[in-house]
Amino acid sequence: MKSFTYERVDSSAAATAAFARTPGARFIAGGTNLLDLMKLEIETPQHLIDVSRLALDKIEATPEGGLRIGAMVRNTDLASDARVRRDYGLLTRALVAGASGQLRNKATTAGNLLQRTRCPYFYDTNQPCNKRQPGSGCAAIGGFNRLHAVVGASDACIATHPSDMAVAMRALDAAIETVDAAGKARAIPIADFYRAPAKTPHLETVLAPGELITAVTLPKPVGGTHIYHKVRDRASYAFALIAVGAIVQRDGTGRVALGGVGYKPWRVEAAEAALPRGAKPVADGLLAGAKTTHENAYKLPLVERALAGVLAQAKG
Amino acid sequence: MQTPEEFELSRRGVLVGGAASVATVTLVPIGTATAATPPAKSPPTAKVAFEVNGTVRELELDTRTSLLDALREHLHLTGTKKGCDHGQCGACTVIVDGRRINSCLTLAVMHEGEKITTIEGLGTPDKMHAMQDAFVTHDGYQCGYCTPGQICSAVAVLDEIKAGVPSHVTADLAAAPAVTKVELRERMSGNICRCGAYSNIIDAITDVAGVKA
Numbered sequence: 058m059k060s061f062t063y064e065r066v067d068s069s070a071a072a073t074a075a076f077a078r079t080p081g082a083r084f085i086a087g088g089t090n091l092l093d094l095m096k097l098e099i100e101t102p103q104h105l106i107d108v109s110r111l112a113l114d115k116i117e118a119t120p121e122g123g124l125r126i127g128a129m130v131r132n133t134d135l136a137s138d139a140r141v142r143r144d145y146g147l148l149t150r151a152l153v154a155g156a157s158g159q160l161r162n163k164a165t166t167a168g169n170l171l172q173r174t175r176c177p178y179f180y181d182t183n184q185p186c187n188k189r190q191p192g193s194g195c196a197a198i199g200g201f202n203r204l205h206a207v208v209g210a211s212d213a214c215i216a217t218h219p220s221d222m223a224v225a226m227r228a229l230d231a232a233i234e235t236v237d238a239a240g241k242a243r244a245i246p247i248a249d250f251y252r253a254p255a256k257t258p259h260l261e262t263v264l265a266p267g268e269l270i271t272a273v274t275l276p277k278p279v280g281g282t283h284i285y286h287k288v289r290d291r292a293s294y295a296f297a298l299i300a301v302g303a304i305v306q307r308d309g310t311g312r313v314a315l316g317g318v319g320y321k322p323w324r325v326e327a328a329e330a331a332l333p334r335g336a337k338p339v340a341d342g343l344l345a346g347a348k349t350t351h352e353n354a355y356k357l358p359l360v361e362r363a364l365a366g367v368l369a370q371a372k373g
Numbered sequence: 374m375q376t377p378e379e380f381e382l383s384r385r386g387v388l389v390g391g392a393a394s395v396a397t398v399t400l401v402p403i404g405t406a407t408a409a410t411p412p413a414k415s416p417p418t419a420k421v422a423f424e425v426n427g428t429v430r431e432l433e434l435d436t437r438t439s440l441l442d443a444l445r446e447h448l449h450l451t452g453t454k455k456g457c458d459h460g461q462c463g464a465c466t467v468i469v470d471g472r473r474i475n476s477c478l479t480l481a482v483m484h485e486g487e488k489i490t491t492i493e494g495l496g497t498p499d500k501m502h503a504m505q506d507a508f509v510t511h512d513g514y515q516c517g518y519c520t521p522g523q524i525c526s527a528v529a530v531l532d533e534i535k536a537g538v539p540s541h542v543t544a545d546l547a548a549a550p551a552v553t554k555v556e557l558r559e560r561m562s563g564n565i566c567r568c569g570a571y572s573n574i575i576d577a578i579t580d581v582a583g584v585k586a
Contacts, residue, residue, distance in 0.1 A: 060416035063436040063482055089478045092439070093459050105436070107483055133472075137538045142546040153541045157563025158530065160460060162472040163479065293541060293562035 058095050065107040069269055072108050073238040076267035079104045084269060086129060087163040089156075090172040097182060099189055109165070113271055116140070122277030125234075128167035128270045132156070132222065135166060145275060146283035147302055151225035151316075154287045157294045167270035169222045170233065170250070174261050174320050176205060176216040187213040188258040203352035204298065208344060209319035214258030215350070218251065218321050224302040225285065226273065227322035228314040234272040237265060244274070251321035261320075281306045282371045286363050287316070299356050301363045305371035309333035313364065315343060318356060336365035419482045425450065426494025434481055441465045443481035444491060452492035452521045456565070463564035466522035466529075467491050473529035475563075492521035495528065504528050507577035515568030523564045527578045530560045534582075552582040 062079075066072045076082045081103030085091055088109075094100040113127035116138050124145070126135060135141060136152035156164065178184045178196040185194035197205055197215050205215040232244040245263060252260050264270075281304040289295040300316030311332050314324040328342025340361035347357055422431040425448060432447055441458075444450045444467070453476060456464030460478040467476045468490040496502035504524050507513070514520045534550050542559045543550045550556060557578050558571075566574065 058437045061436055062417045063419050063480070065483075065485070085480075085483075088480065088483070089460060089475070092478050092480065096458065105480075109483060133533075133538055137536070142539065146546050149539055149546055150541075153539055153543070157460075157463065158533065158540075158560050159463060159466055159473050159475045159526065159563045160478075163474050293559050 059098060059101045059103075061102050062104045063107065064104070065110060067110060069108075069111060069113070069236050069271055070240065072106055072111065073236060073240075073267055073269055075104075075106045076269075077238040079106075082106055082267075084108045086165040087131070087168045089160050089164050090168065094173065097180060099180065099182065108269070119274060123275045126166050126273045126275070128165060128272055130166045132161040132164045132166070132169060133158070135222075136161070144278035145225075145229060147228060147285055147304055148222065148225040148275075150283060150285035151221040151300075151302055154285055154297075154300070155221035166222075166273055169220055170226075170270065170273070171262065171264075172220060174216050174218045174251075174254075174258075177201070179216060188216060188254075191257070191259050198350070201352065202350045203355070204296065204317075205350060205353050206319045207347045207349050207353055207356045208323055209253055209321065210348065211254045211256065211258070213256050214254035214320070216254070216258070217317055217319060219296050220322070221285070221287065221297065221300060221316055223247070224300055224314045224316040224322040226275075227324050228302045228304055228312045229275050229279075232274045233270055234274060235264065235268045235270050237268045242271070247273075247322070248324070254320050258320075279304060279312075281311060282373075284367045284370055286367050286370075288359060288363055299359050299363060301360065301367050303364070303367045303371065305332070305368065311371075313339060313343065315360060318344070318360065332368070336361050336368055340364055421482045421485050423484045423486060424488045426489070426491060432481070436480065436482055438481045439477050440467070440469075440479045440481045440484060440489070441476035444476060444489075450491050450493050453525075454518055454521055456519065456522075461565070462519070462522075463526060464519050464522040466525045466564065468525055468529055471529075471532065473526050490525070492525060495524065502528070503581050504577070507580045508574070511573045511577040511580060512570070513574040513577040514566070514570050519564060519566045519568075523561070523566065523574055526561060526564045527574070527581070530557065530578070531582055533560065552579070552584050554579060557582075 083102035085105045085107055086109045111129055113129040115127045117125045119125050132152050136149045142149050176197050179186050179188050184196040187195050206217045227247050231247045233250055234244050236242045250262055283304055285302045287297045287300040289297055297317035302314045305311035312329055314322045325343050328339050331338035344357055416435045418433050419436050420433045444453050453467055454464040456462035458477045460475040465475055465477040466473050470487050496505045504527050534552055537549050539546055540559050542555050554575055557575050
């Protein structure tokens with residue numbers, strides 16, 4: 058690991074100010090992804106700004122009837138919150154499908170969103186990777202790529218975003234609240250939060266350097282049956298091959314977001330209109346324009362079949 | 374190829390250089406710990422104080438030191454094990470402020486003022502924690518390397534169920550989770566046992582939880 062200086066801050070303003078005055082700085086909260094990558098010198102910050110003790114660890118009701126989740130709320134606490142379990146069951150289901158109990162105790166809401174979009178070649182520093190070293194090439198294209206993206210990928214990168222939580226938040230129309238060094242706040246719909254890899258896969262979100270996530274807001278509950286179906290190589294503690302997050306209403310309408318298929322949680326609102334007609338037309342709409350490799354074409358029928366299972370379960 | 378002579382020279386050089394760098398580290402004033410200067414020859418350090426197994430410990434550490442390395446290399450509490458050092462195996466699991474975490478994936482300096490419990494703090498050979506006792510009774514290990522992490526994790530898992538934390542296999546999110554083998558298996562998935570003592574580990578945990586196996 059490269060050496061770095063360290064400071065702990067006690068306010069968002071102090072955090073963004075520290076970032077502005079320190080070259081090569083990064084925020085750290087739970088650290089479960091950042092430290093992992095620092096050990097491999099894939100991430101090499103010169104200065105760490107510890108934001109883990111900011112008073113952003115509350116889950117509060119919003120005037121609109123939704124919830125504001127502080128950026129520092131731990132994954133375990135978010136999954137356990139009584140309001141989340143009752144009104145946003147999809148979010149709890151997705152959270153507890155991700156990582157391990159130890160990691161969920163440490164990982165934060167903001168950090169979960171900001172974990173790197175990644176693949177095994179990103180971790181293997183002996184291999185080219187446009188995300189790790191822009192312009193070096195992509196070893197996954199033409200390599201072992203059964204885990205990789207089928208939608209939204211580019212010739213530069215076919216990695217998937219690994220978060221389960223983000224899939225639920227996409228289906229729930231979450232918004233990400235931030236503040237920058239000038240003190241300017243904004244709310245970014247999660248649909249607009251992740252950048253397509255295109256030619257610059259090392260840039261993963263629309264956040265400006267030093268912009269700090271302060272909260273994630275959920276609109277008021279939409280009811281319905283909440284199901285998160287994650288398909289993986291082992292029963293627990295593994296990334297999704299594909300995941301289906303769905304909210305299905307009694308009349309058969311609803312929402313669907315997919316994990317494990319692209320650089321972001323994948324939702325196509327136009328495709329959801331077909332939900333009362335079954336899984337196939339929805340899957341076709343979600344995966345329109347999909348581009349598969351020699352190893353990951355299985356994901357297309359797997360999405361349709363997983364969605365069919367989810368819809369059958371929702372009917373009860 | 375190096376000749377023996379060259380080796381002698383370079384070896385001496387290393388020893389001299391090594392001694393010099395050690396001296397530099399100890400002479401670094403504490404005030405420079407958080408200064409935002411680029412890393413010089415001696416890596417930046419920072420002070421931290423936390424409670425380990427009921428005793429306050431004060432350390433000055435290279436900022437890169439994981440909590441795991443602080444416990445093992447600096448406090449010589451070698452019960453906590455380093456397996457993968459990447460949060461995948463769970464051998465390094467300790468309990469911090471009542472919660473189990475991977476001590477390999479967290480910086481020691483981030484734990485100012487916190488209470489850390491390691492396997493040494495749960496019990497001693499003469500006065501074992503109930504979970505340690507049950508692992509012995511049920512033969513919940515073979516080589517024993519993952520065992521401290523398994524035991525710390527298991528103790529925290531029972532507290533998590535008691536506190537109502539849901540899991541992937543909890544059927545009803547509105548109800549309190551129950552202590553069942555299925556729940557325990559899911560919740561223990563962050564602790565790998567390469568010897569494959571899983572069934573005995575679950576027996577040990579259900580025994581402590583007072584559940585009929």
